Amino acid sequence: MKLFSAHEMRAADQAAADAGIPLLLLMEAAGRAVADAVTRHFAHPEVLVLCGGGNNGGDGYVAARHLLASRRVSVLELSSAPRSDDARTMRRALLAHGLTPRPLEEAALTRALEGRPLVVDALFGSGLTRPLEGEVAAAVARVNASGCEVLSVDVPSGVASDTGELLGPHVRATRTVQLAGAKVASLFHPARAAFGAAEVADIGIPKAILEAHASVTVLSPDGVRAHLPTRAPDTHKYEVGTLLVIAGSATYLGAAEMACRAALRAGAGLVTLASEGSFPGTWPEIIHERLAWDHDPLGTLAELGENRAQVRLIGPGLDRRAAAVLPALIGQRRVPTVLDAGALGGGDAWERAVRDHGRCVLTPHHGEAAKLLETSAKAVRTAPLEAARTLAERTGAVVVLKGATTVVAAPDGRTAAHAGGHPGMATGGTGDVLAGLLGAWCSDEGALFERACAGVVAHARAGERAGARFGDGLIATDLIGAFPEAWRELREGR
Structure with missing residues (x-):
């Protein structure tokens, strides 16, 4: 499925018209689809349709006409002279069927809501960029306060369709x-x-036409299945991927361990942790190499990288002293490299190193992305698609912008988004788990974007499984335990 901005949707509409499909026909189909949704989902005998003065209102007139066969329908309108020819045509068709819309005024709306109808909101669709004001804002407030169920057409009125922003009422x-x-x-x-x-x-x-005019893919299990890692019956650990994890510190060694454990559960053949901290050794499968940031760390890591790094993960809980050598460390080996948390250093030298490397995956949350883009976290939250694309273009890296809806962007402009997961994932360590998963899955450097997308979906599915068991009290390691089941479900198409 594709995700559309208002501009992209208008372009698709026009392309359909240019191909010989009249916009009036699209409006008829849209209104019919709304009426069908009312029939499927709502049993209300009375339906109140609120029509705006644009094409969204035209969709509402069509829906009202189709609903006349099965419901008691009334229509309140912002204007008796809609702006578009198509909407005016659909209003005349409604009149021909014996239903005359009335002005959307306070008294009329109050009376109509007393009967507890289903309200069809066809006031404003996509493309709204300013807050609702005056009588329209008051009408929306009355509808919300009425307790009536509401079916909105295309976009709830008052919502900015191109962002996650609420403009006001x-x-x-x-x-x-x-x-x-x-x-x-x-x-x-x-x-x-x-x-x-x-x-x-x-x-x-x-x-x-739709595929040609949308730039964002909505990620789904079906869409990423082809990019899940698979194993041949005769494979060995060096073929499925050796991962060098450069992470942890005396304070945050747990972040490093969670990343390593996640990588193992995600199928990494061999995981080596390079860290200065004292590793507790609760997972004997993790190879621990001691690292001294004050004593030639690049020499130590160069030697480890030659033997144990088909992929690198740098950053979870990383010691702050690593910042001084980050650009050199990033450029040390040209293998797929996931940069998370402490490895998202920013600055000109860091950005050059990432761009010159050419095989990096960045995993910032909104605050880290804001730092890298030299903007505010609010700006990133308001326009996450733009933020992820800009960061990918600037760094030449695949960007995984983490959030309740995660965005994956490639330097060539490909963009995807996924809204899965569970609210309980808003807890420390889930990002470390994702970083480890991506480290295990990004051994295919020719498909870093696709593997990152698959990892995001798998991480979210594991969160859903852990959330079903532990609710909002889930902890990051619960995702690691849930990952084998989540991975199996995705492979099997469940």
Whole structure:
């Protein structure tokens, strides 16, 4: 499935029209899809349709016409003269069926809501960039306060469709029918919650046109299955991947251990941890090499890298003294390298090293991405797709921007997003687990973007399995325990 900005959706609509599919036909299909969703999901005998003055309102007029056969329908409208010819045509068709819309005024809305109808929100669709004001904002507030269930058309009114931002007063929908494709806001918080249960309706735009006009893929188990690591019956540990983990410190050795354990559960053939701390040795499968950051660390790591590093993971819980040698360390071996946490140093020398390396995967959270982009965490949260793309372009690396919805961006512009997981994953160490998983799976340097996408989905699935057992009290190591089941489910198409 693809994710659309308002501009991309308009371009797809126009491309469909240029190919011979009239926009009026798309509006008819959209309204019919909304009416079908009402029939499938809601038993309310009364339906109140709120129509705006644009094409979203036109969809509402069509939905109202189709619902006349099975429900008692009333329509309140912002304007009796919609802005588009197609919406005006659909309004006339509704009049021909005997239903006359009334003005959306306070008294009329109050009376209509007293009957506890299902409310169809067709006021504003995608492309809204300013807060709702005046009578419209007041009407939305009344709908929200009424306790009535609401089905929104395409995007809940008052939501900025291209970000996760809430512009101000907005409809809190029970369900949203997104037309032709998912909208950006449906995946990103806080706007995501306003959509309620979201679905996508086919309105007749050919798949080839949709694929050509959307730049973001919504990740799914089916979409990443082909990129999950597999093993031949006669393989050995050096073929499935040897991982050198450069991580940990006296304070944060647990981060290093979790990354190593995750890598082993993700199928790494051999995991070596280079760390200055005293490793507790609770997992005997992890090889521990002592590292002294004050005594030729690059020499030690060069020797280890020659023998045990088809892939490197640098950063979980990393000693702060490593910052001085990070650029040199990154450039030391041209093997796939995952940079997490303490290895996301930033600065001109660091950025040059990452770009010159050419095989890096960066795993920042919003705060770390803000530091690398020299902006605020709020700016990253507001536009995570843009932030991930910009960072990928600047560094030449695959970027995994972690969050409740995680974004994966490649330097060539490919972008994907995944909204899976469990709220309990908001706990220390889950990022270390993801870093270890990616370290195990990124041995195929020709498919770093695809492997990163697969890792994000698998990590989220493990979080869902751990969350089902432990709820909001899950801890990071629970994900490691849940990972074999999650991986098996993804391979088997479950």
